[in-house]
Amino acid sequence: xxxxxxxxxxxxxxxxxxxxxxxxxxxxxxxxxxxxxxxxxxxxxxxxxxxxxxxxxxxxxxxxxxxxxxxxxxxxxxxxxxxxxxxxxxxxx
Amino acid sequence: xxxxxxxxxxxxxxxxxxxxxxxxxxxxxxxxxxxxxxxxxxxxxxxxxxxxxxxxxxxxxxxxxxxxxxxxxxxxxxxxxxxxxxxxxxxxxxxxxxxxxxxxxxxxxxxxxxxxxxxxxxxxxxxxxxxxxxxxxxxxxxxxxxxxxxxxxxx
Numbered sequence: 664x665x666x667x668x669x670x671x672x673x674x675x676x677x678x679x680x681x682x683x684x685x686x687x688x689x690x691x692x693x694x695x696x697x698x699x700x701x702x703x704x705x706x707x708x709x710x711x712x713x714x715x716x717x718x719x720x721x722x723x724x725x726x727x728x729x730x731x732x733x734x735x736x737x738x739x740x741x742x743x744x745x746x747x748x749x750x751x752x753x754x755x756x
Numbered sequence: 757x758x759x760x761x762x763x764x765x766x767x768x769x770x771x772x773x774x775x776x777x778x779x780x781x782x783x784x785x786x787x788x789x790x791x792x793x794x795x796x797x798x799x800x801x802x803x804x805x806x807x808x809x810x811x812x813x814x815x816x817x818x819x820x821x822x823x824x825x826x827x828x829x830x831x832x833x834x835x836x837x838x839x840x841x842x843x844x845x846x847x848x849x850x851x852x853x854x855x856x857x858x859x860x861x862x863x864x865x866x867x868x869x870x871x872x873x874x875x876x877x878x879x880x881x882x883x884x885x886x887x888x889x890x891x892x893x894x895x896x897x898x899x900x901x902x903x904x905x906x907x908x909x910x911x
Contacts (some may be wrong), residue, residue: 701831704861704883708832711858720859 667714667744674709675740678702688741693734700724716750757809759788759801764809765850768904771820776854778817780902782809784846791844801842806876807833810866814852814880816904818862821854824896828862828882836878846870852880860884 672686679702692698698706707718726732736742757764770779784801791799811830818828842848849869856863861884867877887895899905 701883704831704858704881707858708856708861708863708881711856717857717859722859724860 667747668740670713671710671740671744671747674706674713678705678709686740688744690740691735692738692740692743710747714747714751716747716754718747718750757782757784759785759790759805762808764805764812765816765902767902768816771817771904773821776817776821778813778820778852778904780813780816780850782848782850784842784844784848786844788844799844801846803836803838803876806838806842806868807836807878809848809850810852810868810876810878811880813850814864814866815882816899816902817852817854817864818882818884819895819899820904821857822884824887824892824899826884827887827891827895828884830880831861831883832881834879834881836876838876839874840870842870842875848875855879
C-alpha cells in the first residue's frame with residue numbers, strides 16, 4: 664500500500680499541480696484536495712497506465728450518486744490505494 | 757471539410773473494430789472565411805483545426821466502437837506536433853487508433869498525412885458521457901453521412 668500511495672500521490676501532485684506534502688493517505692480527493700471529475704479522469708488515466716489496470720470509475724460514481732456507497736470508500740486516498748492493490752492482485756491472480 | 761461549421765471529416769474510408777482503428781478522408785476547401793484571417797494572402801489551415809480534425813476522427817472511432825452509446829468530448833491533447841503546412845485544396849488522410857479504453861474515458865493516437873507525407877500527430881483523450889438531448893440523433897445522422905454506420909459494422 665505504501666508504494667502504491669507514493670505512486671498515486673505523485674500522480675495527483677503532477678496531474679493537478681498540488682504540492683506533494685499536502686497529499687496524505689487520509690486526504691479525500693474531492694473534499695480535501697479539490698479534485699473535480701475531469702481532473703480525476705486525468706488521474707485515472709495515469710493510474711491505469713502506471714498499474715496496468717482499469718479503475719471502474721463509472722461504476723464507483725454511479726454507486727456514490729445512487730447512495731449505495733459513501734464517496735469516502737473510493738475517494739479517500741488510502742481506500743483508493745487499497746482498491747488499486749486489489750485490482751492489481753486480481754490481474755496477477 | 758466545412759471549416760466554419762466544424763465539419764472536418766468528409767468520409768470514413770476504413771473502420772476496423774477488431775484493430776480499433778479508423779481512417780478518414782477530408783479535402784480542404786479552396787475558399788473559407790477562416791483563410792481571410794489565417795493568413796491574409798497566405799491561406800493555411802490553422803493547427804487548432806488540424807487538431808480538431810484528429811479529434812473528430814478519433815471521436816468517430818470511439819462512437820463506432822461503442823455503437824453510439826456514449827458521446828466522446830475532447831479533454832486532453834498531448835504531444836501535438838505540426839510538421840508541415842496545409843494549404844487550400846489539400847487532400848488529407850486522417851488515421852486514429854484507440855490506445856486506452858478506460859472507464860469514463862478513451863485515449864487515441866491520431867495523425868494526418870497529405871500526399872503520403874506527415875502533416876501532424878497527437879495523443880488525445882476523451883471524456884465519455886451520456887448524449888445530451890438531441891445530440892444523439894444528430895450524431896447518428898452525421899456518422900451515417902460520412903459512411904460510419906456502426907450497426908453495419910461486423911467484427
